[in-house]
Amino acid sequence: MTSRVILISAASSEALRQARFDDGCPVDAAGLKRARAAAGAVPGAERRWVSPGVRCRDTADALALTAEEVPELAGLDVGRWRGATLDEVSAKEPDAVVRWLTDPESAPHDGESVRDFCDRIARWLETAARLTGRSVAVVEPEVVRAAVVRALGAPEPAFWRIDVPPLTATEFSGRSGRWNVRAGRPLGGPDAG
Template sequence: MTSRLVLVSPALTAALREARFDDGCPLDAAGLRQARAAAGSLPVAEHVWSSPTVRCRETAAALGLDAVDAPELAALDAGRWRGETLAEVGAREPEALAGWLADPTAAPHGGESVRAVCERVAGWLESAGSREGRTVAVAEPEVVRAAVVTALGAPASAFWRTDVPPLTAVELSGRAGRWNVRMGHPL
């Protein structure tokens, strides 16, 4: 059985523009316009999921998707760095930030490590791969990164080498444990 999975990254928010760890902010006016303009551009799907974050829910709604929240697609828990920019964290905790970016098992912020996100997403991919038909999921950029790393069988250290622009789609096809990846195309 072949499964098809389309992962859509959320539209623009102030947090994404500012390289800020998600703080629950909504889509900005430009992001909302772009998402509404892309409505109808996704293939029909039997299963539609969304990260429970505000920006993913709003993106799904603007795209005209009736999505169900999937906790496994939640944003990386940035712990005490939540709401801060990379520049702010780097100025205050340069060694901690450098360690987090270099070591997938590190979680100096008290939240989730990159490896933990990859493992969480791998579990979700396993269940998505067992469903027949197409699945569309609006997911945080780090979740899309983790899915690509997992699908390619790459080490968690490859996580930071994958860019996920706003409002793009990455397609996975195959079955759990054996995925093909079609890299992000804009909606």
């Protein structure tokens, strides 16, 4: 049985532009404009899902995508770092940031480790693999990175080396345990992202 799962990364927000850990910031005006322009480029699907984050819900709405919220697709829980910029956290807790970026099991922010996050997304992807046809989900970029890492069997440090621009589609096709990945296709053409 072949399954297709398309993950669409959420549109830009002020938090993303500032390299700020998400704190429920909505999509910014430029992101909304690009998402609305890309609405016709979202492929048809038997199932449509959205991460519970504000930015993802805003993006799905702007894409005219009626979608079911899926808690398992929430972004990485960064605990007490939520709302701070990476520079702010690095200035206050430099050793903790280094541990977090180099040790996939580390969660110095009292949130979720990269390993646990990748495992959570992998479990969701395996569940989605049992469904035939196409599924589309609007998610945070780190959800896409975690799915790529697990689908390709890449080492967890690769998580930090995958760029996922706003409003790009990454497609997983195949079946549980054997995925093909087509990454980073801009929605609505080359200048949509």
